[in-house]
Amino acid sequence: MNSIDSHLPFLIMSALTLGSALVVVRVRNIVHAGFWLLPCFLGVAGLYALLQAHFFVVVQVLIYVGAILVLMLFALMLTQDVMNPNKPQTNRMSLPIGVFCIVFAAGVAAILTGHQWVNSNAVILPANVQTRQLGQALIGEYALPFEIASVLLLAALVGAIVLAKSEKEPAPLPLPTLAALPDSKPE
């Protein structure tokens, strides 16, 4: 089996991820950008599967696709005026930003190619053993960071509710069908 054949799943998944990430950055309509995040996240989940991190395939689909993407689409629909795709979507700093990003990418490439990569001889554990070890470490060795992360998440969610809640009572929703009937108006 030659090299291209064995790398084919990796190539497909990385093409899916990078292609949809580019569309997210390029597309003018932000609703389309939100929906193009879906193949990108699924591609990353596929890469996790190729890396045999089975637990994180499920977590990626549940958290990123299931929670974060839906939250973003909700926020898109709550802020409607920016959906107009005819407005310019980028700021006026494209040239210096482009130069900076090229320099950054060149730096990353220099680090990656400058390193002498040896083949990993690490043993990959089967999925059930891997996940059991992860869970035991979360309540053992990593118990304190785990608790801090959960408190942080709770505080963030309470804070988000307080931020998004309006100061005054919301105006009552207009009910045209009820108002049209003369005898159904409240006294």
Next chain:
Amino acid sequence: MPAVPTSYYLGLSGVLFTIGMIGVLIKRNPIVIFMCIELMLNAVNLSFIASGRHFGHMAGQMMVIFVMAIAAAEVAIGLGIIVAIFRTKETINIDEINLLKY
């Protein structure tokens, strides 16, 4: 079947991070900026898991759990702030949210 080398995954992660960084820097809409931050976080998660597999150590995967927790907190807070800004200023264009400048 020979496995894909770890450096390929790290290179892919670097490209994905750069794409996300371009988006964060040039976009005007904060929600798209959030999407690009998610791209960058995904790139970092990918490199964590690839490195964890390379060294046969669990710490890489453990970091990903915490990164995902932080990402969820960040999205919840950020979108709450965006909705609050939209309610008071009727716009969420990054270029027009400059009250702190003066």
